[in-house]
Amino acid sequence: MSQPLSSNLPSSALQGRKLVFVVTEDWFFASHFLPMARAARELGLDVAVVTRVRSHRDIIEATGARVIPLQAERRSLNPMAAGYAAGQLASILKAEKADLVHCIALRSILIGGFAAAMAGISERVYALTGLGFLGARMDMIGRLAQRAVRLLVRGLETAKTRYLFENTDDPKLLGLDPADPRVTIVGGAGIDPKALHPEPLPAQPPxxxxxxxxxxxxxxxxxxxxxxxxxxxxxxxxxxxxxxxxxxxxxxxxxxxxxxxxxxxxxxxxxxxxxxxxxxxxxxxxxxxxxxxxxxxxxxxxxxxxxxxxxxxxxxxxxxxxxxxxxxxxxxxxxxxxxxxxxxxxxxxxxxxxxxxxxxxxxxxxDGFTERDVMDAVKRLYSAVLAP
Known part of the structure; x- marks a missing residue:
């Protein structure tokens, strides 16, 4: 599923370098992105997850990542609230001395991108995991909203920014070619095929x-x-x-x-x-x-x-x-x-x-949608972004 990313950077060169995930909710990270945290740990990265903490801290920390609470309202459209969250996050990124910031989903990309800019961090991964209700709207308002999202996200781009998507349609919404070397496509969150496996079908009908x-x-x-x-x-x-x-x-x-x-x-x-x-x-x-x-x-x-x-x-x-x-x-x-x-x-x-x-x-x-497939693609991505 992933686009090929070549990097000769050995894992030992990444030992101890810091990756900070930015995600709005701890349950969302625990549900979908634990394989990415494990992939980063396999590379020897020091991993932190900045999120609103509810009840999934232990699950995230079991991967070897640290959890750092962020006080931010998930659905708030108040620019002052978003600005406060970005400032709070920038302080965290500076204190962590982050080498790479991985922002997950649209709101985290916008807040995390501003925060990374304030903290002087150009190495960023923007992971767009669908557009939610914006993607479900095909009317004029939906198209205008998608255009605004494109301008905002691309405006937060640096030479070291890379994009992570779960399908080949979403890159086009940001004006990106799915084959662009800055783009990586992964098989969603990935699945552990040993944990979930086929059982005999129930009798029919019904x-x-x-x-x-x-x-x-x-x-x-x-x-x-x-x-x-x-x-x-x-x-x-x-x-x-x-x-x-x-x-x-x-x-x-x-x-x-x-x-x-x-x-x-x-x-x-x-x-x-x-x-x-x-x-x-x-x-x-x-x-x-x-x-x-x-x-x-x-x-x-x-x-x-x-x-x-x-x-x-x-x-x-x-x-x-x-x-x-x-x-x-x-x-x-x-x-x-x-x-x-x-x-x-x-x-x-x-x-x-x-x-x-x-x-x-x-x-x-x-054939490309397992956790290991996702982890290997993400490891290539991180190695490429952190290469000199």
Whole structure:
């Protein structure tokens, strides 16, 4: 998945040099980026993670990284608040004598980029993990917002800045060619194929479909509900399970009352958040994520694929990076419940196809989307940035 980066810099030359990750939330780092911290430690780097600390400090520190609290509101649009956070972060970077700053996601890129400039650090990695609700908007406001993001991020670029993406669509939003040597593409967060592995499929009928995601409108949860209701109305034996919690700090959060109303419908159950991903896919046949856009490369799809489950998702960046139509699963147009219904009805009557797609999904993950694949790509990236 990564672009080739050649560097003759030996790991011993990096021993003790300091890498500082900047990320808004400790849970986000713990969920997606621990392999990158481990990769840096393999290179001998001294690693610190600057973030808002909630309840994941121990998980992060288990990689050998240090955790430094940052007081910053994740969703605040107040320029003064952002400026205060950048100033606070610049002081941390100076005190740490950081050699490299790795900023994860848009807000951290903006605050971390300003902070690195104030601290005089030109070696930076900007990791854009999707555009969230900005990427899901295709109207004039969305296009203007994306243009503003491009100007802001590229304005924080130095000669030593490198970019990290999870799909080949997002670089273009910043005016970058995916083949640019400054760009590295990785297979999302990466998956440990030993921790998540295929189990025998449950008996059919019914076809058991699961959505594992934050309960956001942008994830298309309502489309999955509508499609399953329509499929059942046509006589298809399908059940839908929703796993995930609303994110109260996200403007696209689905109200809990709405989730409970859906869960009262026949064949639909909202289970709330889960930490036992393996158990979810052991009990289901198909992973569904009818996203409206803004994805990097959804970890939920990687997890389902690692467990050998067929995937039904939408034709948006990130989702189509992993899933090829009629191979690992089915790709449907975004915001199209009718097409999603048609696909689910088809799969409900084709257990052989569901099994074949699940086998292909597992093979797909093993070909460039594992944690080791991501770690090796990141190690090449860090070595290149820190080379004289």
């Amino acid at each position: 076809l058991k479909v699961a959505v594992v995601a934050r309960m956001l409108w942008s994830k298309g949860i309502d489309l999955a509900v509508e499609a399953v209701q329509a499929a059942r109305a046509q006589g298809a034996a399908i059940e839908l399970s929703l796993y995930g919690a609303p994110d109260p700090s996200n403007p696209k959060a689905i109200p809990e009352a709405t989730l409970r109303t859906w869960s009262a419908e026949p064949g639909i159950t909202w289970h709330g958040a889960t930490r036992n991903i393996a158990a979810v896919w052991r009990d289901h046949h198909v992973a569904c994520l009818p996203s409206r856009g803004g994805e990097g490369l959804p970890r939920t799809l990687l997890e389902a694929a690692a467990c050998g489950r067929a995937i039904v998702t939408s034709d948006v960046p990130g989702c189509r990076t992993l899933v090829r139509d009629n191979i690992e699963g089915r790709i449907v147009p975004p915001d199209d419940a009718a097409s999603l219904t048609e696909v689910l009805v088809l799969l409900a009557g084709r257990p052989d196809l569901v099994a074949r797609m699940g086998d292909a999904a597992r093979a797909r993950v093993l």
